[in-house]
Amino acid sequence: xxxxxxxxxxxPALEAPVLIEGLPGVGHxxxxxxEHLLEEFDAELVRRVYSEHFPPQVTVEDGRTTLACAEVYxxxxxxxxxxxxTGDHQAGDGPGHYRLTDAFLDVADSFDVERIYAxxxxxxxxxxxxxxxxxAATTDAFIDDLEAxxxxxxxxxxxxxxxxxxxxLLGVGERRDFEAACVMGETSGYLVDPKSARGVLEVLQExxxxxxxxxxxxxxxxEMEEVVKRIRQMEQGSTPSEEDLRYxx
Amino acid sequence: xxxxxxxxxxxPALEAPVLIEGLPGVGHxxxxxxEHLLEEFDAELVRRVYSEHFPPQVTVEDGRTTLACAEVYxxxxxxxxxxxxTGDHQAGDGPGHYRLTDAFLDVADSFDVERIYAxxxxxxxxxxxxxxxxxAATTDAFIDDLEAxxxxxxxxxxxxxxxxxxxxLLGVGERRDFEAACVMGETSGYLVDPKSARGVLEVLQExxxxxxxxxxxxxxxxEMEEVVKRIRQMEQGSTPSEEDLRYxx
Amino acid sequence: xxxxxxxxxxxPALEAPVLIEGLPGVGHxxxxxxEHLLEEFDAELVRRVYSEHFPPQVTVEDGRTTLACAEVYxxxxxxxxxxxxTGDHQAGDGPGHYRLTDAFLDVADSFDVERIYAxxxxxxxxxxxxxxxxxAATTDAFIDDLEAxxxxxxxxxxxxxxxxxxxxLLGVGERRDFEAACVMGETSGYLVDPKSARGVLEVLQExxxxxxxxxxxxxxxxEMEEVVKRIRQMEQGSTPSEEDLRYxx
Amino acid sequence: xxxxxxxxxxxPALEAPVLIEGLPGVGHxxxxxxEHLLEEFDAELVRRVYSEHFPPQVTVEDGRTTLACAEVYxxxxxxxxxxxxTGDHQAGDGPGHYRLTDAFLDVADSFDVERIYAxxxxxxxxxxxxxxxxxAATTDAFIDDLEAxxxxxxxxxxxxxxxxxxxxLLGVGERRDFEAACVMGETSGYLVDPKSARGVLEVLQExxxxxxxxxxxxxxxxEMEEVVKRIRQMEQGSTPSEEDLRYxx
Numbered sequence: 001x002x003x004x005x006x007x008x009x010x011x012p013a014l015e016a017p018v019l020i021e022g023l024p025g026v027g028h029x030x031x032x033x034x035e036h037l038l039e040e041f042d043a044e045l046v047r048r049v050y051s052e053h054f055p056p057q058v059t060v061e062d063g064r065t066t067l068a069c070a071e072v073y074x075x076x077x078x079x080x081x082x083x084x085x086t087g088d089h090q091a092g093d094g095p096g097h098y099r100l101t102d103a104f105l106d107v108a109d110s111f112d113v114e115r116i117y118a119x120x121x122x123x124x125x126x127x128x129x130x131x132x133x134x135x136a137a138t139t140d141a142f143i144d145d146l147e148a149x150x151x152x153x154x155x156x157x158x159x160x161x162x163x164x165x166x167x168x169l170l171g172v173g174e175r176r177d178f179e180a181a182c183v184m185g186e187t188s189g190y191l192v193d194p195k196s197a198r199g200v201l202e203v204l205q206e207x208x209x210x211x212x213x214x215x216x217x218x219x220x221x222x223e224m225e226e227v228v229k230r231i232r233q234m235e236q237g238s239t240p241s242e243e244d245l246r247y248x249x
Numbered sequence: 250x251x252x253x254x255x256x257x258x259x260x261p262a263l264e265a266p267v268l269i270e271g272l273p274g275v276g277h278x279x280x281x282x283x284e285h286l287l288e289e290f291d292a293e294l295v296r297r298v299y300s301e302h303f304p305p306q307v308t309v310e311d312g313r314t315t316l317a318c319a320e321v322y323x324x325x326x327x328x329x330x331x332x333x334x335t336g337d338h339q340a341g342d343g344p345g346h347y348r349l350t351d352a353f354l355d356v357a358d359s360f361d362v363e364r365i366y367a368x369x370x371x372x373x374x375x376x377x378x379x380x381x382x383x384x385a386a387t388t389d390a391f392i393d394d395l396e397a398x399x400x401x402x403x404x405x406x407x408x409x410x411x412x413x414x415x416x417x418l419l420g421v422g423e424r425r426d427f428e429a430a431c432v433m434g435e436t437s438g439y440l441v442d443p444k445s446a447r448g449v450l451e452v453l454q455e456x457x458x459x460x461x462x463x464x465x466x467x468x469x470x471x472e473m474e475e476v477v478k479r480i481r482q483m484e485q486g487s488t489p490s491e492e493d494l495r496y497x498x
Numbered sequence: 499x500x501x502x503x504x505x506x507x508x509x510p511a512l513e514a515p516v517l518i519e520g521l522p523g524v525g526h527x528x529x530x531x532x533e534h535l536l537e538e539f540d541a542e543l544v545r546r547v548y549s550e551h552f553p554p555q556v557t558v559e560d561g562r563t564t565l566a567c568a569e570v571y572x573x574x575x576x577x578x579x580x581x582x583x584t585g586d587h588q589a590g591d592g593p594g595h596y597r598l599t600d601a602f603l604d605v606a607d608s609f610d611v612e613r614i615y616a617x618x619x620x621x622x623x624x625x626x627x628x629x630x631x632x633x634a635a636t637t638d639a640f641i642d643d644l645e646a647x648x649x650x651x652x653x654x655x656x657x658x659x660x661x662x663x664x665x666x667l668l669g670v671g672e673r674r675d676f677e678a679a680c681v682m683g684e685t686s687g688y689l690v691d692p693k694s695a696r697g698v699l700e701v702l703q704e705x706x707x708x709x710x711x712x713x714x715x716x717x718x719x720x721e722m723e724e725v726v727k728r729i730r731q732m733e734q735g736s737t738p739s740e741e742d743l744r745y746x747x
Numbered sequence: 748x749x750x751x752x753x754x755x756x757x758x759p760a761l762e763a764p765v766l767i768e769g770l771p772g773v774g775h776x777x778x779x780x781x782e783h784l785l786e787e788f789d790a791e792l793v794r795r796v797y798s799e800h801f802p803p804q805v806t807v808e809d810g811r812t813t814l815a816c817a818e819v820y821x822x823x824x825x826x827x828x829x830x831x832x833t834g835d836h837q838a839g840d841g842p843g844h845y846r847l848t849d850a851f852l853d854v855a856d857s858f859d860v861e862r863i864y865a866x867x868x869x870x871x872x873x874x875x876x877x878x879x880x881x882x883a884a885t886t887d888a889f890i891d892d893l894e895a896x897x898x899x900x901x902x903x904x905x906x907x908x909x910x911x912x913x914x915x916l917l918g919v920g921e922r923r924d925f926e927a928a929c930v931m932g933e934t935s936g937y938l939v940d941p942k943s944a945r946g947v948l949e950v951l952q953e954x955x956x957x958x959x960x961x962x963x964x965x966x967x968x969x970e971m972e973e974v975v976k977r978i979r980q981m982e983q984g985s986t987p988s989e990e991d992l993r994y995x996x
Contacts, residue, residue, distance in 0.1 A: 001351055001421050003344075048667025050424065054347030058420040059410040062383040063392050063402030065431070067420025090344040094590040095501075097554030102499055136558040143561050153561030161557040171556040174500050175548065184562070250847055250919050252842075305844030307918040308908040309883040310889050314929070316918025341841040408944065425880030592839040593750075595803030600748055634807040641810050651810030659806040669805040669814025670748050673797065680812070 004103045005050040010045060012074050017081035019108045019116045020207055023070070023090060023165050027187035029121030030166065032197035032217070033204070034086040038073055042213040043084065047072040047107050053096030054089045070100075072107055079209035083111055090164050101168035105176055113144070116173055116180035117208070118166035119200050122158045123189030128226065131196045133203050136162060137181035138174040146181055150208035158184065183207075191228070195222040250373070254299040257377070261323050266330035267457055268357045268365045271375035272339060273413050276436035278370030283335040283452070287322055289461040290432060292333065294357050296321040302339045302345030319349075321356055328458035332360055339413050350417035354425055364391070365422050366457070367415035368449050371407045372438030375475065380445045382452050385411060386430035387423040395430055398455035407433065407445035432456075440477070443469035447473065450465045502601045509544060514722035516706055517580035517606045517614045521568070521663050523589060527665065528531050529618030530695035531702070532584040536571055538710040545570040549595030552587045553572065558607065568598075569606055581609055584683050588640045588662045599666035602742070603674055604634040613640070613670055614678035615705070616664035617698050620656045621687030631701050634660060635667035635679035644679055647704035656682065657736040681705075688724065690717035751850045753799040757789060759821050764828035765955055766855045766863045770817070770837060770912050774934035776868030777942035779964070780835040780951070783818055787959040792833065794819040794854050800835045800843030817847075819854055823943065826956035830847065831860055837911045848915035852923055862889070863905075863920055863927035864954070865913035866947050869905045870896035870936030878943045880950050883909060884928035885921040893928055905931065938975070941967035 036042070054068035069088035085104060091097040095178065106249050122134050135144045135151035136158070143153055161167065173180040183204060185196030186213025198217045205212065259448035273285025286292070298478060304319035319336035331344070340346040357365065371383050386392045392402055410416065412486060413433050422429040435443030447466045452463065520532025535541070542633030552566035568585035585601055589595040618623065620632050632650035634656070635641045641651055659665065659678050671678040682704060696715045703710065757928035768782025784790070801815035817834035832851060838844040855863065869881050883905070884890045890900055908914065909929050920927040930951060932943030945964045952959065 001348060001424055044699070049493060050420075052344040052347035054343075055412070056340070056350075056379055056414075056417050057410050057412045058341055058385070058416040060405075061406060062404055062528055064389075065385050065387055065416075065419045065423070066410065067417075093552055094548040094552075095594075096344075098550035101554075113730040136556070136563050138563055140562075155560055156558075158558060162563065163553070163555045163556050165554075167563075168554050168565075171564045175499060175503060175562070175565065239517060246293065250845060250922055254922060293869070301842040301845035302842075304849075304910070305838070305841055305912075305915050306908050306910045307914040309903075309905060311902055312883055313887075314885055314909065314914075314917045314921070316915075316922065345842075483832050589803070592801075592803055593799040593843075596748060596799035599803075634810055634812050635803070636812055638811075652809075653809055656807060659804050661802070661814065663803075664816075665805040665812075666803050668812045672812070673748060673752060673814065702863045 001050065001052065002062065003052055007048040008105065009048060010046045010074070012043055012076070013044065013084070014074055014076065014081040014111055017074070017111055017113055019085060019113045020023045021085040021118045021166060021169055023085070023087055023115065024055045025164060025166065026121035026123050026155060026189055027107050027191065027193035027196055028195055029185045029187055029196045029200060030119035031086060031232070032192070032194055033119045034084050034202045036197065036201060037075065037082070037084050038086070041075040041077070041134070043073040043075050045230065046074050046083070047102055049107065051100055051103065053091040053093065053100050055092055059088065066158060070104070077210050081229045082208065087245045092189060096174065097164060097168055101165055102168070103176065104139045104165070105173060114179060116169050116178050117204060118180065118182040118189050118202070120162070120166050120182060120184045121187040121196055123182040124186050125189060127188050128186050131186035133199050134158065134186065135181055136168050139179050142179050142181045146183065146203070146207060149203050151183060151203050179228065184222060190226060193210065194224060238239065250299065250301065250302055251450055252348065255352065255356065256297040256299070257295070258297060259293055259295045259323070261295065261325070262325055263325065263330040263332070263360055264309065266323070266332050266360055266362055267451060267460065268332045268334060269332040269453070270360045270365065270367045270418055271333070272336055274413060275372050275438055276442035276445055277439065278434045278436055278442055278445045278449060280335060281441070281443055282368045282449045283333050284439060285446065285450060285466050286324065286331070286333050287335070290324040290326070291486035292322040292324045294320055295323045298352055298356065300349055300352065302340040302342065302349050307473035308337065318408035319353070326459050330404055331457065332357065332362060339422065346413060346417055350414055351420045353414070354422060354427065363364055365418050365427050366453060367418045367429065367431040368453070369411070369415050369431060369433045370436040370438070370442060371433040373435050374438060377435050380448050381437065382448050383407065383433045385419065387419050388428050391428050393431045394453070395432065395456060398452045400432060400452050403408050440473060443473060453465065478484060499548065499550065504542070505546040505548070505603065507546060508544045509611060510541055510544065510574070511721040512572055512574065512579040512609055513580055515572070515581050515583045515611055517583060517611045518617065518702070519583040519614065519664060519667055520617045521583070521585055522698055522706065523662060523664065524621050524687055525689065525691035525694055527683045527691055527694045527698060528617035530553070530690070530692055531698045532582050533619045534695065534699060534711070534715050534738050535573065535580070536584070537584050537714060539573040539575070541571040543569060544572045547601055547605070549598055549601065551591065551598050551659035553677050554589055557586065559610060568602070571676065575687065575708050580706065581606065594671065595666055596661060599663055599670045602663070602667070603676065605681065606676065609628060609680070611679060614667050614676050616667045616678065616680040617702070618660070618664050618680060618682045619685040620682040620689070621695055622684050623687060625686050625705035626684050629697050631697050632682045632684065633679055634668065636668050637677050639710070640677050640679045642679065644705060649687060649701050650679060689722060692722060730739055748797065748799065750846065752797055753854065754795040754797070754885035756795060757791055757793045757821070759793065761821055761823065761828040761858055762829070764821070764830050764858055764860055766830045766832060767861045767866065767951070768863065768913060770832070770834055771869035772809040772911060772913065773870050773936055774938065774943055776932045776934055776940055776947060778921055778941045779939070780866045780947045781831050783944065784822065784829070784831050784959070785795070785833070785949060786963060788822040790822045790823070791819045792818055792832070793934060796850055797967065798850065800838040800840065800846055800847050802839055808876065822835045824957050829955065830855065830860060830895045830937060844915055845919065846945070848912055851912070851916070852925065854923065858938055861926060863916050863917045864950070864951060865907070865927065865929040867929060867931045868912050868934040868940060868943055869931040871933050872933050875933050878933035878946050880946050881931045881933065882904065882928055883917065884919060885917050886926050889926050889928045893954060894931065896950050898950050899929060900973040905943035911948050918926070939972060941971060945979050950983060960986065966982070
């Protein structure tokens with residue numbers, strides 16, 4: 001295997017698609033949002049990106065193994081075609097993040113992507129009842145478009161910048177002439193956060209122009225509310241069941 | 250020395266051999282199993298694989314040094330020829346795991362290997378009296394063959410996937426058109442586990458078609474039983490001798 | 499993106515400029531000093547150096563992102579032209595430090611730089627009222643010139659040598675025929691230290707031949723004095739406000 | 748700078764020299780021994796090896812900086828010419844150890860070295876009054892020669908093998924057709940150990956055929972005895988002076 005091995009699974013003709021990235025990160029917000037898109041639409045797997053910069057690992061499902069990879073799906077809608085990038089891993093090393101990002105941008109290039117949305121969470125350090133959606137972008141035009149659909153752009157947030165693949169899709173993406181934005185839901189940083197993911201998707205829906213339901217995310221959000229309730233009980237003495245703990249990310 | 254230095258020690262003509270890997274890992278199950286095969290058969294060393302991705306280290310035996318390496322042995326049987334890959338080390342870094350795996354697959358290719366068995370342990374977190382043997386594979390046909398000899402394929406096990414060289418022999422092996430399976434004995438994860446290794450070899454024996462004795466593994470298993478007994482005594486106050494501790498891996 | 503991506507923002511004709519480096523380090527002395535120069539002079543951004551050896555990260559300001567990079571500014575004065583190298587990061591790995599340094603020296607070469615001043619702090623482990631300025635250099639001539647303006651050269655200081663980009667600008671710089679010196683202000687090592695930065699700039703001013711004010715550094719130094727006072731109070735029981743803590747580097 | 752930069756400082760014609768390596772390690776035994784050879788003989792610096800695999804660092808002495816490097820000295824004696832390899836650093840990463848070793852072997856090759864002595868310490872975990880000298884080698888002939896001068900070769904020692912540059916000079920050296928041995932003095936592993944270094948040099952003297960005094964090492968050994976005495980006093984309640992602690996490696 002070379003440093004990268006990009007498998008072409010399908011090659012649909014998309015019209016000016018946007019790239020939407022949701023890899024693991026704070027509160028799993030980006031990944032939850034990306035997975036929800038794949039559930040709601042008739043998504044088609046188009047690329048698998050394997051790389052020695054991913055952990056040396058296979059996942060196992062029903063006995064069948066899958067080599068660590070990122071996946072790119074195509075979604076065709078009446079309004080706007082989309083590519084959704086998701087997976088289970090960030091890179092294992094610093095230069096690997098840069099090189100993986102370049103590989104992802106190569107895929108985006110091959111589909112003539114112009115705009116990139118990196119989805120994620122921004123940690124607040126405390127439980128948030130009504131999470132805002134914060135943004136950062138590479139161009140003023142993109143900022144204007146996102147402000148118009150309710151994304152907040154703040155003077156010094158996120159204070160620590162944006163790290164990992166999401167950050168580099170903006171940073172390296174800009175160097176390669178993509179317009180890119182990061183759309184981040186506020187989240188505690190301690191728990192998997194479907195509610196924050198829904199907030200992110202609601203502004204994305206406006207920005208990109210699609211229409212989806214949120215029942216499954218809503219259900220998961222309610223499960224998490226339950227978990228939070230039990231954690232608060234725990235702090236007051238009782239013990240959670242194993243099932244509760246499964247949701248803590 | 251280059252990134253890899255593959256020494257050809259012998260070059261026997263093998264007939265459609267399978268590759269069996271047993272490198273260090275959970276409970277040393279894979280390595281114990283591989284070493285038992287080398288003891289039971291008239292195995293011939295055919296390759297040494299040196300690499301800068303192994304630790305910078307020599308081992309010393311009777312004053313003579315050996316550079317860190319993996320070794321490949323050939324075993325010819327009436328039923329089925331085998332290559333056995335073993336050694337003292339995994340790679341020291343993530344990309345190194347991918348590259349070492351490729352080097353091992355190059356050796357397998359040069360012997361026209363089609364099927365790969367990666368042997369290992371799956372940690373249960375507690376002492377197991379009757380360890381099951383769990384499997385994962387790259388094809389349904391291989392799963393069927395292994396189920397027929399008693400390997401269990403479970404919905405979500407191993408939950409953390411398979412890491413290291415074993416995992417990549419499946420993941421990268423599949424990308425290079427090998428059929429590969431991982432055969433894992435349940436083991437506590439705390440101790441060297443010859444009993445689990447025997448369980449793995451017993452299904453391998455059925456799958457590959459060879460016939461060996463287990464006296465030496467049995468003996469080591471009994472020693473470990475003794476150690477476990479003493480550990481339990483320790484927990485109740487008495488102190489183990491130095492010899493006991495030697496077996497704790 | 500390649501391993502390095504050097505963006506030419508402007509290309510003024512400078513006359514025999516010196517290179518002045520102030521990247522993050524002990525007490526942020528070098529970076530504070532470099533930033534003060536950029537404030538005091540009409541500095542022009544001439545190069546941005548991007549690299550996979552920087553952290554995989556963008557910073558965000560007013561919603562706009564900037565990929566991790568180092569920046570080189572040009573300052574033209576009547577006496578002596580200067581290039582100022584600053585940024586938010588050292589390299590993430592050992593070889594990366596060597597390679598980034600080479601990239602910076604390539605920029606210096608392209609402007610015919612002959613002398614390099616690396617600015618930094620030397621940790622004393624305790625609060626210093628009157629910080630000395632310590633030096634180290636690659637040539638006796640440069641040592642003589644710096645001694646003449648008050649830099650102290652001591653037998654075994656800094657005892658641990660000089661690490662990071664500053665150290666390599668001297669070490670690798672010498673191998674590439676630059677004359678280079680490191681000018682280090684004594685500093686506790688626990689706090690951002692504008693006073694130490696001022697000390698460094700005062701000798702640099704003499705050595706290079708420029709004339710600047712210190713009002714803004716003085717102000718920051720006074721703020722830090724205030725912080726130090728409060729820390730001492732803290733140790734005696736009271737709690738600092740969030741604003742105080744902002745200054746602790 | 749390239750990955751390696753080998754500076755030729757002098758190029759004397761040596762006759763069948765042996766290479767003697769003493770880099771930092773357990774008890775600084777190898778480095779103390781190498782430095783003692785340089786003191787006792789009229790040694791000539793012949794090569795400096797710079798590399799991005801060394802730490803990004805310069806040392807400072809009397810204000811002058813030196814880039815992290817290893818140094819090779821030539822010693823011409825009536826009996827046998829020697830090259831002595833010493834320095835302040837091992838490599839910063841695993842592959843770097845392999846590559847540095849290759850660079851050192853390239854230097855050895857250019858002087859037609861056939862035999863290599865890697866000097867070091869073997870940790871015993873306790874203070875040793877009469878340290879033995881243990882060996883490991885790549886050929887039986889070399890083992891015989893060293894046994895003849897009092898080096899002990901033991902069945903399973905050192906149990907952990909030999910790590911770092913010393914180990915690889917044997918392991919990679921053998922792959923490149925050098926005869927190599929590691930000569931290790933027993934040492935506690937907690938303290939700089941000049942006495943162990945003397946033990947190593949005494950067998951080396953016999954093996955190579957030179958004749959040196961040990962006054963300076965003896966003096967340092969006595970200082971260390973003093974330190975050990977004070978440590979034992981410390982354990983019984985009194986406090987060591989700062990000067991004592993200076994010797995603890």
